[in-house]
Amino acid sequence: MGSGDGIPRWSVYDTIKTIPSKPDGLMTEIDLAISSLEYAKATKLLNSPAPLPKNKNIDNGTLKPSALYDARRADEAYKDGLAYLTAGNLEEAFQSLNLALSKCPPYKTSAVAKLRSLITLTAQRLRKSPG
Template sequence: MAHNGLLVPAEARISPQSHWTVFDGTVKAFPLSPDALMVDINSAISNLEFSRATALLESRSPPPPSSSSSSPSKKKSFDSSKVAQNYDARMADEAFTAGCTAFNAGKHDEALRCLIVSLSKCPPGQTSAITKLQSLISLTSKQLQKSSN
């Protein structure tokens, strides 16, 4: 294929709906709707924040033991098990089911509360579930705004 007098190899051709990024060297297709694009962006940001936070937590070592056993340490050590307790896949699934049931029953305010609880309990590694929940929260918010008008 000739482009401005130059021959462009087939693998270098980019479709009108694709965009090449310098970060990963691949061609990616952008979603057609702005809402879908925002969901993709939010998911990518969540993944990046999670990976950075995980790397930071893994790089920190526990503080050295105190040499004087008579005085209690004023600094509390970080307990990763407490962070893991904040996420509960079973509770997230139950809240998601309740949210979908409420949405189908036309109770959009209850559905929104349940979906937000589900999102807060969803483990950060479940990116597809997080993206789905964010989309449903957006849809439910729009339905709630329509019903209030």
């Protein structure tokens, strides 16, 4: 790549990343890239002030907590999702876990992380299962 004078030359191929030859390696890289992107988005969202939704659940300028999150409903949906997973009903489990995530208060970070992990695993099993 360099000339005889010892100065390395720039090439358009310098920044090209090699693609893994095995599908498992490629999927691992894709999963890592997606995880990094989602982590960056989540961090950005956590560090920014949340906008108030425009709905009828705002009373005298204050937002009712039940309007956005419902820990009890999130817990019920989580338990339903686990029951569906145990029974092998992946579609229902995926839907229940997503509902649990949407209802889970964001300050319950360990619960959110657990739900995201279960959703990811369920989605992977759904992709692998025969259609």
